[in-house]
Amino acid sequence: MKPNKFFCTIVLSALAVCLNTSFAYRQKWFENSPPKITITSPLNDDRFAWNATIRYNIKITDKEDGSSEYDEINAKEVLLEVCYLKDASKVKNYLASKANMVKEDKGLTLLRNSDCFTCHASKNKLIGPSFELIAKRYPINNNSLERLTKKVMNGSTGIWGQVAMPAHPAMKKDEVREMISWILTNNSNPNISFYPGIEGAFRTKEKTAKETGKEVLVLTASYTDHGEKTSTQNKKYGQHSILLKAAN
Numbered sequence: 001m002k003p004n005k006f007f008c009t010i011v012l013s014a015l016a017v018c019l020n021t022s023f024a025y026r027q028k029w030f031e032n033s034p035p036k037i038t039i040t041s042p043l044n045d046d047r048f049a050w051n052a053t054i055r056y057n058i059k060i061t062d063k064e065d066g067s068s069e070y071d072e073i074n075a076k077e078v079l080l081e082v083c084y085l086k087d088a089s090k091v092k093n094y095l096a097s098k099a100n101m102v103k104e105d106k107g108l109t110l111l112r113n114s115d116c117f118t119c120h121a122s123k124n125k126l127i128g129p130s131f132e133l134i135a136k137r138y139p140i141n142n143n144s145l146e147r148l149t150k151k152v153m154n155g156s157t158g159i160w161g162q163v164a165m166p167a168h169p170a171m172k173k174d175e176v177r178e179m180i181s182w183i184l185t186n187n188s189n190p191n192i193s194f195y196p197g198i199e200g201a202f203r204t205k206e207k208t209a210k211e212t213g214k215e216v217l218v219l220t221a222s223y224t225d226h227g228e229k230t231s232t233q234n235k236k237y238g239q240h241s242i243l244l245k246a247a248n
């Protein structure tokens, strides 16, 4: 090898190493950190009473978004899912199905960020019917999706009572369809309910002959961050689950 060719190879290799490290460093430096979600109350392994109100609090900290302790997190973007399981042996599978989630369902995100939860709750009637009753009334098919999408966009009255749902003319049709699809797909199970907000309360069921006292409640809080400053593409989803056992 001629000396200047040799020199060239050395310089080029050094340059390649430099570029590579600086790229990796940049990646790491700018990479969005995942949010840390903690259900601060109740506590894992606490007991729950039947037909009682359970208050909950969720804490979120995220390197880029900030901390819920300083009101830097939009409470509307936090969701609690509550699931009854027959006994503790069912917990592992349920948590495994949750662990695979890398992002929130698009329809749910749209719904949370809209006004829907001010009039609808997962299990109770507010101004509008519960999502559970809606999901039980309409099978998941193209007909229901089309019909209910139109209802949300144009408004509705007379189906569930005389109170009207206002029209949502500014919404995009395919986005409303995603919301309806989330409602119909995820709300017919009487054992799973959803609560938006960083704190709040829910009621446990009444104990009937069906309940054995071995039931457990799994509470899962979730939040999707806003990405890093230079890009909102790489958003990260996080969740935290705790287990409550029936008091008897």
Ligand code: HEC
Pocket (backbone or CB within 6 Å): 111, 114, 115, 116, 117, 118, 119, 120, 127, 128, 129, 134, 148, 151, 152, 156, 157, 158, 159, 160, 161, 162, 163, 164, 165, 166, 168, 179, 180, 183
């Ligand atoms: C101001 C209160 C209010 C808001 C906000 C609201 N709804 Fe409603 N919603 C109602 C009421 C009241 C009804 C029952 C209307 C009826 O009886 O026809 C209803 C009914 C529905 C139905 C069932 C319609 C049918 O034909 O059975 C769906 C689905 C629905 N809402 C979804 C949504 C979604 C999605 C949003 C958010 C984009 C939303 N609602 C926002 C009050 C509201």
